[in-house]
Amino acid sequence: MKKILACMLIGILLLTLFAGCGGGKSFGTEDKEPAKAEQSTQNEETKNADQDTGKPVELAMTSWRTEDAEGWAKINEAFNKQYPNIKVKFNPVKNTEYDSYLQAALTSGKAEEIIMVRSFDAGKRLYDGGYLVELNEAVIPNLKDMPASTKMPFSTEDGKIYAAPEGLVYLGFLYNKKIFESNNLNKPETWDEFFKACEVLKSKGIIPIAQGAKDSWTLEELLSGPIIMPFVGGEEWKQKLIKGETDFLDAGFVKHLEVINKLKDYFPEGYEGIGYTDQQQMFISEQAAIYPSGSFETFYLKKMNPDLDFGCFATPVQNKGDKRWLNANVSFGYGINKNCKNMDAANTYVNWLVSAEGAQMLGDTVVGFYSRHPEVRGVADEQASEWLTYLSPQSDNVMITWTYQYLKKQQPDVGTLTSEAVSKMWIGDYTPQQAAQHIQDGMKWFFDSIKK
Amino acid sequence: MKRSKTSFAVFVLPAFVIYTIFMLLPLISSLGLSLFSWTGYGEKEFVGLSNFSRLFTENPFNVRFFNSLFNNMKFFIYTIILQNVAALVIALLLNKELTGSKFFRTVYFIPTTISVVIVGFLWTLIYNPLWGPLNYVLKSVGLEFLAKPWLGDPKFALLSIAVANAWQYVGIPMMLFLAGLQSISQDIYEASDIDGVSSWQKFFYITLPLISPVIFIITTLTFVGNFSAFEIIYAMEGTLAGPNYSTDILGTFFYRTSFGQRAGAPPDMGLGAAIASCMFAIIGLGVILWFNLYGKRENY
Numbered sequence: 001m002k003k004i005l006a007c008m009l010i011g012i013l014l015l016t017l018f019a020g021c022g023g024g025k026s027f028g029t030e031d032k033e034p035a036k037a038e039q040s041t042q043n044e045e046t047k048n049a050d051q052d053t054g055k056p057v058e059l060a061m062t063s064w065r066t067e068d069a070e071g072w073a074k075i076n077e078a079f080n081k082q083y084p085n086i087k088v089k090f091n092p093v094k095n096t097e098y099d100s101y102l103q104a105a106l107t108s109g110k111a112e113e114i115i116m117v118r119s120f121d122a123g124k125r126l127y128d129g130g131y132l133v134e135l136n137e138a139v140i141p142n143l144k145d146m147p148a149s150t151k152m153p154f155s156t157e158d159g160k161i162y163a164a165p166e167g168l169v170y171l172g173f174l175y176n177k178k179i180f181e182s183n184n185l186n187k188p189e190t191w192d193e194f195f196k197a198c199e200v201l202k203s204k205g206i207i208p209i210a211q212g213a214k215d216s217w218t219l220e221e222l223l224s225g226p227i228i229m230p231f232v233g234g235e236e237w238k239q240k241l242i243k244g245e246t247d248f249l250d251a252g253f254v255k256h257l258e259v260i261n262k263l264k265d266y267f268p269e270g271y272e273g274i275g276y277t278d279q280q281q282m283f284i285s286e287q288a289a290i291y292p293s294g295s296f297e298t299f300y301l302k303k304m305n306p307d308l309d310f311g312c313f314a315t316p317v318q319n320k321g322d323k324r325w326l327n328a329n330v331s332f333g334y335g336i337n338k339n340c341k342n343m344d345a346a347n348t349y350v351n352w353l354v355s356a357e358g359a360q361m362l363g364d365t366v367v368g369f370y371s372r373h374p375e376v377r378g379v380a381d382e383q384a385s386e387w388l389t390y391l392s393p394q395s396d397n398v399m400i401t402w403t404y405q406y407l408k409k410q411q412p413d414v415g416t417l418t419s420e421a422v423s424k425m426w427i428g429d430y431t432p433q434q435a436a437q438h439i440q441d442g443m444k445w446f447f448d449s450i451k452k
Numbered sequence: 453m454k455r456s457k458t459s460f461a462v463f464v465l466p467a468f469v470i471y472t473i474f475m476l477l478p479l480i481s482s483l484g485l486s487l488f489s490w491t492g493y494g495e496k497e498f499v500g501l502s503n504f505s506r507l508f509t510e511n512p513f514n515v516r517f518f519n520s521l522f523n524n525m526k527f528f529i530y531t532i533i534l535q536n537v538a539a540l541v542i543a544l545l546l547n548k549e550l551t552g553s554k555f556f557r558t559v560y561f562i563p564t565t566i567s568v569v570i571v572g573f574l575w576t577l578i579y580n581p582l583w584g585p586l587n588y589v590l591k592s593v594g595l596e597f598l599a600k601p602w603l604g605d606p607k608f609a610l611l612s613i614a615v616a617n618a619w620q621y622v623g624i625p626m627m628l629f630l631a632g633l634q635s636i637s638q639d640i641y642e643a644s645d646i647d648g649v650s651s652w653q654k655f656f657y658i659t660l661p662l663i664s665p666v667i668f669i670i671t672t673l674t675f676v677g678n679f680s681a682f683e684i685i686y687a688m689e690g691t692l693a694g695p696n697y698s699t700d701i702l703g704t705f706f707y708r709t710s711f712g713q714r715a716g717a718p719p720d721m722g723l724g725a726a727i728a729s730c731m732f733a734i735i736g737l738g739v740i741l742w743f744n745l746y747g748k749r750e751n752y
Binding site for chain 2 (some may be wrong): 122274278339410412419420
């Protein structure tokens with residue numbers, strides 16, 4: 001009797017287990033199908049309605065910038081005022097989870113209509129995977145105003161654009177105005193002035209430069225990116241490099257490593273164990289005078305220490321009067337999902353975002369991020385606006401960080417190699433020349449791929 | 453009630469089904485993935501054993517692989533000494549039933565319950581060369597020459613992390629040792645007292661042999677735990693396991709390869725799966741070998 005009872009109980013248990021598994025699936029599909037059907041009919045309705053009676057269309061944009069949600073609400077509101085028929089929702093996902101979210105959402109066909117696309121290879125993977133539509137001036141007329149260098153991070157090798165370029169940050173040096181003033185120092189224009197200022201600060205017992213070696217991405221992005229420009233001649237050099245017309249043994253390239261090597265004399269004691277957040281803290285707590293970083297810090301620095309009086313300067317030059325380059329890092333562009341049901345509305349929205357008005361709106365509301373639209377010459381925030389004063393009148397002095405395009409397609413990528421080379425140089429294992437050789441040797445795969 | 457084979461199968465079945473779905477299938481598919489080239493998006497491409505040949509012969513992958521394997525062995529030895537030997541010492545002290553034993557038993561166990569991320573953050577602060585208390589204390593007692601950028605010095609970084617890791621997990625082997633010590637019959641110690649045995653002899657000839665099954669199981673757990681470790685390095689040094697890969701272990705190397713790194717090369721899932729397969733083989737073979745060497749020796 002007991003045996004039968006036990007068997008029955010187990011039977012019931014197993015049944016519920018399998019029922020649970022199987023049931024979930026069938027429920028899922030049942031749920032999905034009508035919803036899909038409903039959606040498509042609804043979409044047809046709205047599409048027709050949009051053209052005929054002006055019934056509102058809803059779009060959504062996904063992004064990894066959760067911290068900008070408020071700013072985007074304002075931008076979308078302004079857009080809605082001009083286009084009352086199109087309502088846009090901002091659906092951000094945490095930065096570290098964004099890529100896996102997008103992967104899942106795109107493969108299951110549930111992703112938002114507008115997708116914030118990362119620059120370079122990370123974004124290109126989406127286009128190569130067939131998830132984004134190609135954009136051109138026929139559908140997004142305002143693309144014509146955007147400089148070619150900012151379109152490149154969102155283009156394929158044969159020049160097809162898959163996202164409208166927008167958010168970029170400027171990189172260079174932040175400095176503490178109070179410390180500079182009390183030591184009678186001015187913003188340096190040349191590297192000689194820069195190192196002289198460091199020497200003065202060091203002699204007064206102030207940490208000249210808030211920089212450490214622990215977080216290696218800072219060596220690549222915050223040091224090598226801006227510092228290289230005056231020594232190699234900016235954007236043109238990068239274009240030559242990716243065509244294989246020059247390489248890393250170039251005298252200018254070695255010179256920039258020499259300067260990075262010289263910087264370490266002005267880092268705090270024990271800099272080998274200092275990471276990115278420590279660098280921030282040193283600058284926020286006014287222990288260090290200069291902080292190699294970028295416009296993207298503006299909002300955070302002000303929030304952490306409202307009394308912090310800081311400004312910025314672009315990379316110093318070799319000789320007074322040389323062309324002053326401004327380093328930029330392209331962060332995001334706007335892509336349109338291939339499965340978008342309201343293409344016209346999506347195109348209208350993206351086109352507005354990259355118009356002079358949308359671009360200005362971004363600079364004003366999302367502090368520290370800018371559009372390269374030529375008409376954006378100043379933004380609401382004082383500190384964020386200072387970066388734009390380094391733009392030349394023709395704004396032809398912007399160099400997009402050199403390490404990204406085409407040089408990170410496979411391991412070992414140029415960023416990792418640069419960080420490795422710089423840290424070995426600082427320890428004393430490498431001379432600047434050997435450090436350059438290390439990068440050159442590691443990038444053999446790239447030069448081989450060009451020859452083909 | 454007689455036990456039949458069917459009722460045995462019925463009882464095992466639910467656990468087996470769950471285990472198969474959530475453990476066995478992912479494991480097999482991960483082994484399978486090591487034969488493909490895949491970035492995470494789009495189509496997988498079958499490449500045979502080329503991921504393994506890249507891993508073992510192609511620079512920089514082979515350099516990174518053997519470096520992380522070597523670091524992993526170092527990490528294992530550090531943990532055995534810092535965590536398990538320390539746990540044994542603490543357990544011996546607590547077993548003396550001094551005043552406050554129960555209180556300290558709880559105190560030593562508390563760190564185990566804290567999240568790895570918090571432990572990593574705390575110890576990163578302690579080791580901080582600018583405002584960390586460790587260097588501050590060293591400097592204020594005149595030991596300035598010992599103050600180091602702990603997590604930034606290739607010679608000390610892994611050791612420093614092993615200390616933090618041991619601090620967190622010392623409670624688990626301590627509890628196991630304590631249980632082992634308490635199960636030793638007092639009669640044996642009384643008999644040895646009559647024979648005039650010294651305390652050192654008591655420890656080496658009575659205590660240690662009698663807790664050897666505990667030592668065996670703790671060593672096994674430490675081995676498996678260390679060779680699949682990842683979190684503490686990630687929390688304290690990030691995916692690049694700096695300085696200059698001196699804290700890179702198999703887990704971080706695997707993660708960096710499979711899921712990519714900040715603004716770095718695209719993820720290489722196939723190569724990552726090849727690393728994971730190697731980790732699986734190392735752990736599996738290591739445990740089998742260890743069990744064959746010591747597991748059967750139950751006669752002490």
